[in-house]
Amino acid sequence: MxxxxxxxxxxxxxxxxxxxxxxxxxxxxxxxxxxxxxxxxxxxxxxxxxxxxxxxxxxxxxxxxxxxxxxxxxxxxxxxxxxxxxxxxxxxxxxxxxxxxxxxxxxxxxxxxxxxxxxxxxxxxxxxxxxxxxxxxxxxxxxxxxxxxxxxxxxxxxxxxxxxxxxxxxxxxxxxxxxxxxxxxxxxxxxxxxxxxxxxxxxxxxxxxxxxxxxxxxxxxxxxxxxxxxxxKIKYSHSPWNFRHTVLGVIGIFFYVGIEIGIPGTLNFYLADQSANGAGVEGQASAIAGAIVAVYWLFMLVGRTLSGFISGSVSSRSQLIAVSSTAIILIILAIFIPKTTTFPVPEFLYEGGAQVPVSAFLLILCGLCTSIMWGGIFNLAVEGLGKYTAQASGIFMMMVVGGVMPLIQNAIAKASGYMTSYWLVVAMLAYLLYYGLIGSKNVNTAIPVSEDTPDALDL
The missing domain is CATH 1.20.1250.20 (MFS general substrate transporter like domains)
Incomplete structure (x- = not known):
């Protein structure tokens, strides 16, 4: 082997x-x-x-x-x-x-x-x-x-x-x-x-x-x-579900997918909506919304690249705590700043001198935060799993269905307004902050994880 x-x-x-x-x-x-x-x-x-x-x-x-x-x-x-x-x-x-x-x-x-x-x-x-x-x-x-x-x-x-x-x-x-x-x-x-x-x-x-x-x-x-x-065919005496930090990390990945998709997805609808509940962007609203949201994904690229350079010396836990806290602050500010407070869209994104709410700028900045969450959560959740890592990886992949959370956010947006729906994102980010602070600690170190330990039984 x-x-x-x-x-x-x-x-x-x-x-x-x-x-x-x-x-x-x-x-x-x-x-x-x-x-x-x-x-x-x-x-x-x-x-x-x-x-x-x-x-x-x-x-x-x-x-x-x-x-x-x-x-x-x-x-x-x-x-x-x-x-x-x-x-x-x-x-x-x-x-x-x-x-x-x-x-x-x-x-x-x-x-x-x-x-x-x-x-x-x-x-x-x-x-x-x-x-x-x-x-x-x-x-x-x-x-x-x-x-x-x-x-x-x-x-x-x-x-x-x-x-x-x-x-x-x-x-x-x-x-x-x-x-x-x-x-x-x-x-x-x-x-x-x-x-x-x-x-x-x-x-x-x-x-x-x-x-x-x-x-x-x-x-x-x-x-x-x-x-x-x-x-x-092997049956281990334990499984990834026996590790608290792994279980909490699985939940964290589910919420993360909802956060990553929900922030730009709802923002796109918000900027493109010309109704009274929308942002009221003048001009080609859909084109403007697409250009603004594209910057969110660009920020994710920038954030992951920067994290790649610093992760050799800065722990996943510290990064997760920092970006979760920052994203919470950015979104709460976006919720409370009046949509009448606007800033001009840069010409390289959209020619025409369009104005969009400052809230939109704060939300796309969250791309820098969400960029490093997947790798950070996965890294923390499989730490110390040893032979159970492969099974845990499969469980994590199932949690990509966290993409259902933006549907719930969209339902809240229709009922109470776009900005109100972002409280759901704040709640999910609060969970990730808890995971970074407390939940990511491995409290099950007594479970044998080496392939050499005699708890893997041939069937």
Whole structure:
């Protein structure tokens, strides 16, 4: 059982893991821009347009624990290879949706628009083929995430160095996530009802090619296997659920996903809403909102990069406490500052001299805070788990379903106003602050975590 790779092999392994981290974002962020094509096909129905994105994240719920078990049974390397193969299949199925079933009507969807006018339109077979492809790709990114997070933490030796690698990997993830929608936009051009899903086929082929090359390279790379059971069925005397700091960290990841998505998502609606409850942005509100929210994701890239440089000397716990506290302050200020207090949108973001509430600026600054939370929480929650780390990684992947929290925030926004809904985000941030201060301490150090201890029973 290989646990410590030689230095050169370690560097190659780190580079491969960084590459995989970037590919996770590439596959995930294909769903939203491709969804805009379907939205136009379906008379501007945003719900159907976002179904691919939902299928992508729903896969995490089903694949999280099985992926963790795969790490134990077949190891990190083989799990990653299977994930890359699944990714090729998922992208190919999405390609098939551009040529198969384009004329076959499966059902008719009816809805009522904002003016109360009922509309209906056919949904063809190729849409369901696309959703299947998005779901399969969700399996791929869940498996890759399950591999890359504990592996980077392991290659860094855990602690500060482990978190440092996680943050650098996260920075590449953010960069890939920022570039992917731009590439899709270049391929689509001017979006209209005549735009077909086939417009993004070049990007799907690129993804298939990258996965294939990554599969070949990874096949020859030595990856440490600290928890490999060599195919044996093993039952441990404990599990990740027996560690308090891990359980609290799992809850923290669930809330984190809700925070990361909820802040920019609700802000987008807030700025684009021209009703009395909205921000009242004058001009092309949707374009302005998109430009402002894009800066939030840019700040996430900046924050992860900066954290990567300082994490070798600043602990995950200190960083989590600092960013949670700062985000709470920023959001509370955003809630209370009157929306009539505005600032001009920089010309490089939007030409036209638009004004947006100062609250929006405070909210996008939170991107600097949320950027380091995933890596920090994961690093703290698996510290001291030893042989239980692989199983814990799978459990963490399930918690990506925390993306449901923005739906609750949206319901609060409709009932009580956009800014009021951010109190939910404050509450979730308060939990992360508690986790950094108290909950992240391992109080279960008496549980044996070494593979050499006699509590792993062959079945």
């Amino acid at each position: 290989e646990t410590t790779p030689k230095n050169n092999a370690r560097i190659v392994a780190i580079v491969v893991m960084f590459f995989i981290y970037a590919m996770i974002s590439f596959v995930t962020n294909l769903a939203a821009p491709i969804g805009t094509i379907w939205g136009y096909q379906f008379e501007g129905n945003s719900v159907l347009g976002m179904m691919g994105n939902m299928m992508n994240f729903l896969a995490y719920l089903f694949m999280g624990i099985p992926a963790g078990n795969m790490l134990v049974r077949i190891g990190y390397k083989k799990t990653a290879l299977w994930a890359l193969a699944v990714g090729v299949v998922g992208l190919f199925v999405q390609f098939l949706s551009s040529i198969v079933g384009t004329e076959t009507v499966v059902t008719t969807f009816s809805s009522t628009n904002a003016e109360g006018i009922a509309t209906s339109f056919p949904i063809t077979l190729n849409f369901f083929i696309y959703l299947l492809g998005a779901f399969i790709c969700g399996f791929c990114v869940c498996m890759l995430n399950t591999v890359v997070n504990p592996m980077l933490n392991l290659l860094g030796g855990g602690g500060n160095r482990g978190n440092q690698l996680l943050q650098f990997g996260g920075a590449l993830n953010s960069l890939s996530g920022t570039l992917t929608p731009l590439f899709v936009g270049m391929l689509i051009g001017v979006l209209s009802k005549q735009t077909q899903i086939g417009a993004v086929n070049p990007l799907l082929f690129l993804g298939i090619g990258i996965f294939a090359v990554a599969f070949i390279i990874l096949s020859f790379v030595s990856i440490p296997e600290p928890n490999l059971s060599n195919g044996r």
